[in-house]
Amino acid sequence: MVAEDPARRNTGPALELERVVKSFGPVVALRSGSLSLHRNSIHALIGENGAGKSTMVKIMAGLYRRDAGEFRLHGESVDFASTAQSKNSGIAVIYQEPTLFPDLSITENIFMGRQPVSRFGRIDRKAMRVEVEQIFARLGVGLDPDRLTEGLSIADQQIIEIAKAISLDASVLIMDEPTAALSGVEVERLFTVARSLRDEGRAVMFISHRFDEVFALCDTVTVMRDGAYIATQQIADTTVDELVRQMVGRDVTELFPKQETAVGEELLRVDGLTSPGTFHDISFSVRAGEIVALAGLVGAGRSEVVRAVFGVDGYASGAVTMGGQTVPQKKPTAAMRAGLALVPEDRRKQGLIVDATVGGNITSAIRRRLAAFGLITTGIENRAARGWAAKLEVKSHALDTVAGTLSGGNQQKVVLAKWLATNPKVLIVDEPTRGIDVGTKAAVHALLSELAGEGLGIVMISSELPEVLGMADRVLVMHEGRITAEIDRADATSENVMHAATHASEQHS
Ligand SMILES: Nc1ncnc2c1ncn2[C@@H]1O[C@H](COP(=O)(O)OP(=O)(O)OP(=O)(O)O)[C@@H](O)[C@H]1O
Ligand SMILES: [Mg+2]
Structure with a gap:
């Protein structure tokens, strides 16, 4: 399924950010953001609230332009002025809460703005539907391509965004806290899908505040603190305690310290x-x-x-x-x-x-x-x-x-x-x-x-x-x-x- 794209054959990182800087007026959101995403890998990006993770994502998505630093895709320097440019270059971003068009069908949402045209100049609905069916089958997802997206769960909406990314043959998939609003079963399904994307040769990035998820899904992890890169490690070589230290810059004492209290009226x-x-x-x-x-x-x-x-x-x-x-x-x-x-x-x-x-x-x-x-x-x-x-x-x-x-x-x-x-x-x-x-x-x-x-x-x-x-x-x-x-x-x-x-x-x- 992976297209014959010469850029994919080089062996370097699929996507790289190096010492990227981004300010909003006096607020420096990113002081020095660095990251390299590789094919066949699921890469975690972690850090405290406000560390700059979503700002990195928005630069990759073409929502923000960097003030300084390097941004390379398949080895070539890029500078996206719009989200369309980022999409067309093969980057797909799945947000915590996708924004689909509720009164369009799943298939129409996936093909939004690029409907294939049949030989008679009509929109080829059958071809679209067949493609969506194939993608869902590959992902093991039992959704009806013809149903409207109105009323779908957040988990299903994310799957539709992922199907869209596959249909566009995105080489890089970025997920910014996708599991925050999902139930346990839905998280498992998303992980299965993420693993199959990785196995197809794509680079996947995953943001989460939950260490169990990071350790269950990812092979590599990058830690950020205060808008800057701290470290990148193999998941197999690190521990939760070490990551927490890198994130926070100190030891964090125990969670859940509920004290015994006298219960009153x-x-x-x-x-x-x-x-x-x-x-x-x-x-x-x-x-x-x-x-x-x-x-x-x-x-x-x-x-x-x-x-x-x-x-x-x-x-x-x-x-x-x-x-x-x-x-x-x-x-x-x-x-x-x-x-x-x-x-x-x-x-x-x-x-x-x-x-x-x-x-x-x-x-x-x-x-x-x-x-x-x-x-x-x-x-x-x-x-x-x-x-x-x-x-x-x-x-x-x-x-x-x-x-x-x-x-x-x-x-x-x-x-x-x-x-x-x-x-x-x-x-x-x-x-x-x-x-x-x-x-x-x-x-x-x-x-x-x-x-x-x-x-x-x-x-x-x-x-x-x-x-x-x-x-x-x-x-x-x-x-x-x-x-x-x-x-x-x-x-x-x-x-x-x-x-x-x-x-x-x-x-x-
Ligand atoms: N449009 C903006 N205008 C002003 N400040 C911004 C803007 N976007 C982000 N920031 C600031 O940049 C910093 C980094 O924010 P960012 O959203 O990247 O953090 P994050 O790592 O994703 O955190 P979280 O885990 O809470 O989602 C924050 O201090 C935030 O207030
Ligand atoms: Mg964020």
């Missing part, structure tokens, strides 16, 4: 919450000082439950009470007044005001309260914002930075800071460390533990078992919209949590 009570087709008969309570984890597979209904508890979505029956008082349905402001806060899963879409500053985002949820006391002064706002930004290690040069220009992980931290600043009684966090680097992850865990110690009740949704087992006092496991197990910290193991996450409990099956 009941704060939040959820009784028989039901939303037909989404979740059924959900009951649980959260007490002061307690961290309750909601575990389960992606799609089990965990996010839907907490959205209903916080009043973002409604429910058909059941009740939510805070300190004995009913929290009305579908009124997030009332829920906030009652002392609830929800840090949503998709922070970029649901939590961040991209055009506002970092400081403005952090204080946006408390502004009403400050104003009620006639206290709305920039000084107070800035002090509140700076405190939380520092606690969460938001790497921004100033609180007046526009939030949309922060790195993905730093945007996550800003939204977390915003909700913590509301000083809630019960904090609900949906995937608190997704997209967050290893050093800050430890900081987020320490912070959650500290907040519980101060008497906050915490509900934590997490798809990472070690995080669940390390942080939770109690684990509620959901499967297909129902709670299938409630397990105390002392009894929770990855086996019993996984079992409950994948099986209906007896009384419901």
